Amino acid sequence: MIFLRLLWQIPIALLLLTIVLVFANEYAIAHSSRREKNIAYVAADQPCFDAERHVLDVYTPKEPSAKLRPVVVFIHGGSWDSGSKNLYSFIGRRLAKQGIVAVLVNYRLAPGVQVPDMVDDCAQAVIWTTKHSAEYGGDPNRIFLMGHSAGGGIAGLLATDNQYLANRGLVQSPIKGTILDDPAGLDMYDYLQKMEYPNDEQYLIPFGKKQEVWRAMSALYHVDSGCQPMLIYVGERTYPSIVRSTRKFNQRLQEVGIKHEISTMPGKKHIGMITQLFWQNNVIYRDLRRMVTGSLQ
Structure with a gap:
């Protein structure tokens, strides 16, 4: 007994x-870190201003530094119709713990807006970061993008197509590198033409029904020799569409000659690809540190 x-x-x-x-x-x-939350990156007097979605959080290390620190802007996922920066505070804290200024962004979602507006929102968040990161100890000359799932697709688009920043007055992109964690939407042009999976029609809400928009919103078709280095991670057991589009994206980066690394994470599903970032010594953080410190080979 x-x-x-x-x-x-x-x-x-x-x-x-x-x-x-x-x-x-x-x-x-x-x-070991500070968080300043719900900072508006769009002026409140703008007609489209959304007090819940046009905000970001900044995480900074408490330990003082004589030099400005690298900055990582993180864009959350959620199928373009859900998600919040508040769910990913653990990423902000862990980045700050490692001596990085982290900026976690909210953006408007479907059905209220479509993907072009979401990308424009994130472009405005990047521009805010270039103007204000130094106030938080961040280096405006060392800004990196990071995104998971739909956020990875948006980050990939901002990294490959500068028109969104240029349309907002920032002709020269400040993005020095991009980390894509199980990115969705790198080739929505192909995906939405095939409609291979149940409930694929739901993505016509954020992407609309025009094929030219599907292509324009797909980072794959914007890769050129001007792109900055990339780190790409794919779950071994993630969605087949992500595996396929990431493989095509990798091939295109190779063709153009962009410095990048791509890794398949054994046994990981789509959600596991983001929850693994709870652990500070995760390989993605280790590689990210190499990128932001300029030691990526």
Whole structure:
């Protein structure tokens, strides 16, 4: 009877210990950084201003630095119709823990707007970052993009097509590199023409029904020799469409001669590709540090 009681208690004890360790780790990381939240990156007097979606959070290390730090702008995913920067505070804290200024962005979502407006929102967030990052100890000359899922597709588009920044008055892109984590939408032109999977019609809401828009919103068709370095990560067990479009994107980067690295993460599904970033020593963070410090070979 005593042995059975011990067997019952051990899993509970392990669970409680795990919870305590997780919270202790989270507290330690949070304690080493500052967060300034819900900063508007679009002027409140603009007709399209959305007080919930046109905001961003800035995470900065508490430890002082004599030099300006690299800046990573993170764009969340959510199928272009959901998601929030608030779900990814762990990424902001972990980046700050590693000496990086992190900017986590909200942007408007479908059905309120379509993808071109979402990309424009994120372009305005990047422009805000170039103007204000130094106020938070960030280097406006070392700005990097990072995105997961739909956010990866938006980041890829901003990294390959400068018209969104140029349309807002920033002719020279400040983006020095891009990290794409299981990116969705790199080739929506092909995806929406085929409609191979159940419920694919849902994506006609954010992308519309015009094929020229599908192509324009696909980073694959904008890759040229002017693109900056990229790090790309794909889950071994992610959606087949992401595997296929990322493979085509990689091939195009090779053809043009863009410095990049692509990695397949063993056993990882789409959600696991973002939740793994809870762990500070994850390979994506290690590679990201190489990129932002200029040591990417």
